[in-house]
Amino acid sequence: MAEHVQKEPLSFREIFIRYGAVIALAGLILFNALITKNFLSLNTLWLVIKQATPILFMTVGMTFVISSGGIDISTGSMMAFCGIIVSLGITNGGNFIFWCIVGLVACGAIGVFNGWLIASVGVQPVILTLVMQIVMRGITVLMAKSSVFVLGGFPEVKTLGLYRFPGRVPIQIIFFVLIILAGVFVLWKTLLGKYVEAVGSNPKAARLTGVRTVAVIIGVYMISAILAGSCGILEMCRNAALDPNELGKLYELDAIAGVAVGGTSMKGGKANVVGSIAGCLIMVLIGTTVNMNGIPFAASNIIKAGIIIFALAIQRERSV
Amino acid sequence: MENQVLLEMKQISKTFPGVKALKNVHFKVHKGEVMAFMGENGAGKSTLIKIITGYYRRDPGEGQFLFDGKEVNPRNTDEAQKLGISTIFQELNLSPFLSVAENIYIGNTPKKHGMIDWDTMNQNAKKALLDLGVDIDVTAQLSQQSTAIQQMVSIARALARNTKLLIMDEATSSLDTGEVKVLFDVVKTLKSRGIATIFVTHKMDEIYQVCDSATIFKDGEYVDCLPLSQLPKLKLISLMIGRDASELVNKRKVYDPDKGKAEIICRVVGVQKANHRLNGINLEIHKGEVLGLSGLLGSGRTETAKVIFGDDVHYDGEVYMGQTAIRFKCPADAMKKGLAFCSEDRKAEGIFPYMSVQDNLTMTILSKISRFGILNKREQQKRTLEYIQKIAIKTPGPSTKIKDLSGGNQQKVILSRWLATHPDLIILDEPTRGIDVGAKGEIEDLIKQISDSGISVLYISSELDELVRECDRIVILHNGKNVGELRNEEISSDAIMGVIAHGRIDT
Structure with missing residues (x-):
């Protein structure tokens, strides 16, 4: 009914939702610069990039899923699943690149399956991906026969995980830049990005305006699975080892937290990929801060929780 | 009894940031009167109703809000309800999975030894609905009932709380002709009991069937209050839109x-x-x-x-x-x-509320004006401006969120969206x-x-x-x-x- 068209300047809250993660990231850096010893050095930057790159892949994937109105909590297990395929392949004498592709294709196929169940059959995304999280972890452990793979002897793994360019610049910076460019490009500039937002905003209206919503949702979960698989490969290489029970455990929570802090609406319909990137860096930087100041690691989870609750509280629908 | 004033508002104003939604509005409702609030979207009807029901608070300072002879200032809907002011909305605030009787007495349940007295509750509910001419199984789940019955349930709920003033905000939009008639019979029954009704609707004909008088608002100001017997339809419309309406009808x-x-x-x-x-x-x-x-x-x-x-x-x-x-x-x-299809439910199946007018308008042709899956924002904007001009869509610009437009302008965007496909x-x-x-x-x-x-x-x-x-x-x-x-x-x-x-x- 009679809603008044109000031209208001951006309120504090709106500014915070839009740019909050970037502001918070800047704040966190400033805080560290003042408090943490040896923080302001290139080494810290390289360390953060090295740590953040794998999880950034997952966070970008999660941004797609959440802005389409869904959620994917199977991504942590997806990492390990991709990791085990590559590990088994190369320890049996296979080509590293070939088995990476096999792993990513397998992840993509599972993502398509997830998307199909959600879009066509109508299974709740939270429940489905929770089940998939458990199942994928189980399959991974079975494939590994519960053993830990040490992969330090494989030159490709070593290069992808530990190589540094002159000036101690880690190899991860290539992927760091690539995923940011790709994420921003797809969500800002392409039809797919617009369709994802449309489906998240109003799925019925999207269908009735000719958006093939089933295909969009399948695509979104496929992207999420492939990016999670990539995250698995990068993380496995960084560790130069694969523990099928542990790799990727609870990573999905950091990714979801990064998206939430970044200002993407948890109800879907509004993607803020730049915010997600900043949110992801915040999550990593909190870990670094805690680490460099000698605070117990478990404390970082409490700080993260506080930040997430604040981000969600400020995102709430205005009641009046 | 007939001429006793139930609700009187004097000099009511309401200011939102940047907008004065109500300017010194005044009106009276008598006991047993059925009054229509008329006015275009943005005239201030909804704001006024939200003040009466305690959802908004009026601007402090001048003005008076008298209900049943006393000055009141409900701070929330609960307080208003305690005073005897209830609202029936188009979208009903009922709990679909509770029973009919539970919905009527929710928050107000008859108790025996601190437990819910189911027998009394169901009997009372049955009787309350029979009074309204509805005979259904009150223990059945509410969601199994038609919208019309659900409407009756919300009226019964209001009456169970000793309501003196009932406000119906677009209450008939989802009812068919027969159901509307039943609802109007109920309003007439309430009238005979001295309960006043304020009626807000876009359907002109309905107010002539049921209302005694109409108060007309325009641009947040009071225009006039007349008995409907002295207010032919054309005059009413002319007052609402502020110009001669004969060409419309x-x-x-x-x-x-x-x-x-x-x-x-x-x-x-x-x-x-x-x-x-x-x-x-x-x-x-x-x-x-x-x-x-x-x-x-x-x-x-x-x-x-x-x-x-x-x-x-x-x-x-x-x-x-x-x-x-x-x-x-x-x-x-x-x-x-x-083919093109414009849904009856603009909110649920039409608009993408938080997306721009431009995205809303071009969603149907996005794939046509994109190349290799990459958006052509310039073309999007060009098409949008073309339709904003051609169809006179009132929007601050193509990047305004569609939820900030009035219903009529949202509908124009949706029609444009389909015209753009050349169906x-x-x-x-x-x-x-x-x-x-x-x-x-x-x-x-x-x-x-x-x-x-x-x-x-x-x-x-x-x-x-x-x-x-x-x-x-x-x-x-x-x-x-x-x-x-x-x-x-x-x-x-x-x-x-x-x-x-x-x-x-x-x-």
């Missing part, structure tokens, strides 16, 4: 007899659904004609539209486009064959629902232009006046079947009502 369309002979572009043959919502629909839509689809709520109008547009794929029977039988898998397929047949399901009088006229004019440009229109509406003004031919449905057809000069409100009534007797 009863402007019968000029027929072009050739339209009925033009080629058939879409044919529906014997369409049925297993759930018996459709039981054999037959339609032929000629090129360039406006075919009206009339019938009561639940007669299968929207269902038919959704079958044609490929949104509903579970049906038996055939849909032909031109000469070929076709089964669309989804709306995207139907769009490729030159052969556009299906309009209740295109003027929830839109104020001025914008209604504009939308109707727009539909005339659409059909003049050679696009066929399938026009679904509950408002007979509109069908009479707009259509070349009207097919009347009842229980998912065709029961009659009127063409050209045969068309009148009475004739449509006659066929609907006849259909009712037949089945």
Whole structure:
């Protein structure tokens, strides 16, 4: 009914939702610069990039899923699943690149399956991906026969995980830049990005305006699975080892937290990929801060929780 | 008793950041009076109602809010309800999975030894509903009841709380003609008990059936308050829109007899659904004609539209486009064959609320104006500006979020979205629902232009006046079947009502 068209300047809250993660990231850096010893050095930057790159892949994937109105909590297990395929392949004498592709294709196929169940059959995304999280972890452990793979002897793994360019610049910076460019490009500039937002905003209206919503949702979960698989490969290489029970455990929570802090609406319909990137860096930087100041690691989870609750509280629908 | 003032508001103002929504408004409601609040969208009716019900607080300082002889200032809806002010909304605030009786007494349950006294509650609920002329099983789950019954339940709930003033905000929008009549009978019963009603609606005819007087607002200001006996429809509309309205009303369309002979572009043959919502629909839509689809709520109008547009794929029977039988898998397929569909529920199936006018308007043609999957934002903006100008969409700009536009302008964006696809047949399901009088006229004019440009229109509406003004031919449905057809000069409100009534007797 009679809603008044109000031209208001951006309120504090709106500014915070839009740019909050970037502001918070800047704040966190400033805080560290003042408090943490040896923080302001290139080494810290390289360390953060090295740590953040794998999880950034997952966070970008999660941004797609959440802005389409869904959620994917199977991504942590997806990492390990991709990791085990590559590990088994190369320890049996296979080509590293070939088995990476096999792993990513397998992840993509599972993502398509997830998307199909959600879009066509109508299974709740939270429940489905929770089940998939458990199942994928189980399959991974079975494939590994519960053993830990040490992969330090494989030159490709070593290069992808530990190589540094002159000036101690880690190899991860290539992927760091690539995923940011790709994420921003797809969500800002392409039809797919617009369709994802449309489906998240109003799925019925999207269908009735000719958006093939089933295909969009399948695509979104496929992207999420492939990016999670990539995250698995990068993380496995960084560790130069694969523990099928542990790799990727609870990573999905950091990714979801990064998206939430970044200002993407948890109800879907509004993607803020730049915010997600900043949110992801915040999550990593909190870990670094805690680490460099000698605070117990478990404390970082409490700080993260506080930040997430604040981000969600400020995102709430205005009641009046 | 009759002339006792129940509610009096003097010099009420309400300021939102940047907007003064109400300016020194005043009015009185007497006990047992049924008063209509009239005005276009943005006139301040909703704001005023939200102040009366405690949802908003009026600007402090000047002004008075007197209820039942005392000055009051409800701070929230709960306080207003305790005073005896209840509201029935279009979207009902009921709990679908509780029983009918529980819904009536929720928050107010009769208790025995600290436990819910189910027997008393169910008996009271039964009696309360019987008073309103509704005889149903009160232990049944609410969601199993029709919207009309649910409306009665919310009225019964209000009465169970000793309500003295009932506010009905667009309460009839989702009811059919028969159900509206039952609701009005209830309002008349309440009137005899001294309960006052404030009625807000966009449907002009209804207020003449039930209201005693009308208070008219425009741009947040009080215009006038008159008994309806002294307020003919034309005068009322003129007061609401602030200019002479005679050109808006009863402007019968000029027929072009050739339209009925033009080629058939879409044919529906014997369409049925297993759930018996459709039981054999037959339609032929000629090129360039406006075919009206009339019938009561639940007669299968929207269902038919959704079958044609490929949104509903579970049906038996055939849909032909031109000469070929076709089964669309989804709306995207139907769009490729030159179909367009404007849903009756703008909020749930039309707009993308937080997206821009530009994205909303070009969503249907995005894939056409993109290359290799990359958006062409310049083209998007160009098309948007073109329609903003052509159709006079009132928006600060193409990047404004569509939720910030008025209902009429949102509807114009949605119509533009479909015109941009250059369709052969556009299906309009209740295109003027929830839109104020001025914008209604504009939308109707727009539909005339659409059909003049050679696009066929399938026009679904509950408002007979509109069908009479707009259509070349009207097919009347009842229980998912065709029961009659009127063409050209045969068309009148009475004739449509006659066929609907006849259909009712037949089945």
